[in-house]
Amino acid sequence: MSKRHVSLKDMAKELGVSVSTVSRALKNHPDISPEMTARIQQLAHERKYSPNPLAMGLLKQQTKMIGVIVPDLVTHFYSSVISGIEEIAKRHGYYILISSSNESFEKEVESVQNLMNTRVEGLIVCLSQETGSFEHFEPLLKNEIPLVFFDRVCMTDKVSSVVADNAEAARSITCHFYKNGCRRIAYIAGPGHLNISKERLDGYRQGLRDCGLNIDPDLLENCNLSTDEAIKATARLLDSGAKPDAIFGINDTVAFAAMKEIKQRGLRIPDDIALVGFTDEFHATVVDPPLTSITHPTFEMGQEVARLFFRQVGNPEAPPVQTILKTRLVVRESSVRKNKI
């Protein structure tokens, strides 16, 4: 195993000077003669010297690494957010260590621990679907280690976060349904302890009130966010006597699942059941019919959460803030009826 990188020591020996001289020359320290500086820089360039980050990390007590925990990697939403984080991180000379919780609370806790042991400087987290308690973040708070959340958040009084305007978006969806003649608007929600689920539920209800519709518990279904569960939830909704004429899925995965089940039963979209999703996955445009959905500025969400992270790095005592990102309802065919009532 040959030596992969030159060290200051290597170059010092080669030039017959001390390590400190080499170090100083590389930063143009005035104590070093111009000739010596030139020689050293020349050699460093030839040898492609680059300081060992391990040594620097040890010395400066900073690793220039951010831990990122997401429920999964393959969902477009998360990978897109990660892209945004990466972009800002790179700009700051930071790298990110990604860990996926696979929507499991246990794995999330484990990831927090592992990443901290790896000496990342802080964490950017999107909670797993199962996460209902938050003690695993306490050590970070106590030690003022930078921590920020996005999308699925918690402890917003203590931790900065970035979220979408979930309530307003959900409200606008409900009203959109109403304008298209729907009167029995159902909502397939996610796990109750998730802020996104609660906020969208609130918005859904507010929308019903705004439109003068009353809130019918029969039109509310729950599921975890898997396709299978979402199909079952849709089936329950269609089998019950609730007779929905519109379904709002908490996210596009749920909406796609609902679409499958609705088609399965020979019902037409949007004429029998209008359908709207949330998050605007790319394939919303290619399904049949194209899915009306809420567009999330995912990349920007990543950028923003990274910015909040670095704000925290710069000032660990900074009070927590919450950025709420505006979303947009993108109307496609799945929710637009030709014959409005």
Next chain:
Amino acid sequence: MSKRHVSLKDMAKELGVSVSTVSRALKNHPDISPEMTARIQQLAHERKYSPNPLAMGLLKQQTKMIGVIVPDLVTHFYSSVISGIEEIAKRHGYYILISSSNESFEKEVESVQNLMNTRVEGLIVCLSQETGSFEHFEPLLKNEIPLVFFDRVCMTDKVSSVVADNAEAARSITCHFYKNGCRRIAYIAGPGHLNISKERLDGYRQGLRDCGLNIDPDLLENCNLSTDEAIKATARLLDSGAKPDAIFGINDTVAFAAMKEIKQRGLRIPDDIALVGFTDEFHATVVDPPLTSITHPTFEMGQEVARLFFRQVGNPEAPPVQTILKTRLVVRESSVRKNKI
């Protein structure tokens, strides 16, 4: 900024013993008395001691980090492969540092350099679309730094890699078209220097020969792999006098784009133009009509490339190998004609 982690020194001071004693006690070294060992382990447990990876890295000259370079993060194919890599890496106690080239050669070169400077132990790479020269990998080869490629590969005589059975898959697609009555089978290829493009082209031609069709250059189009370019390529194909009755897109992105353009012109799929893609993105099932495509075992590809990586870590002199992963043609509506000729 409070101290985030206990060091051996901290604990040594607290117990009034030397650092080496603490270190040894933690590994149950026989030189340390059982009582002392117990006390030290107890304290370490309370304080949640975990060795500083920076120090270990310096000492052992290994960082337990793998650099991963992909064309982008948001495509399902790549994030899925990354999931597979992550799984195996975690099992080995390694972390991965992800860098996306954004399909840019320049960024790829930069990523290689940056990651190496970060002292990752090696690289797992999928070439960018633009990458046609490979000098940026030479230093790795020279220093026997572990390097493996997946999907878009190069220098297969020197570097281990994992690829799909591109030629065979493309051949089977062509034959599938033929069996469904298509006789004017077009192929929209990608950049010519990419192995996947070449191999699939070879397979396509072989398929034509196998079916007794002749090779018509008018039925071959090129594009970079963007949606826009793919739409233009499709348009050229349809505008030219080539009169294709089937289109094979080099990947699903291209196939989706083609679908858009075909529908745009009021042509029917599959009856006017049959369509097949490659890679089986999730949304192949939700488009209209559902897209026949080649299923890539993406997660397995990630696992396998990681395995090859660790093989290289264990034995830097190991001769290069190439794993060819079997794919499967998943037939859906976009290619099945009711009235076969």
Next chain:
DNA sequence: AAGGTTTCCGCAATGCTTTGCGGTAATCAA
């Protein structure tokens, strides 16, 4: 009681970089 064994534990170097402080040589002024 003196020499020999065990049993336990600490020193110091290694891996790499930075930086305060001390030191040497050369140059200049008186």
Next chain:
DNA sequence: TTGATTACCGCAAAGCATTGCGGAAACCTT
């Protein structure tokens, strides 16, 4: 010629963990 600057450069410590080797104390043996 001597004392004083200046200009350059090296020592060593700190950040953390590991480990070969040397050392001290306690026990036993004769």
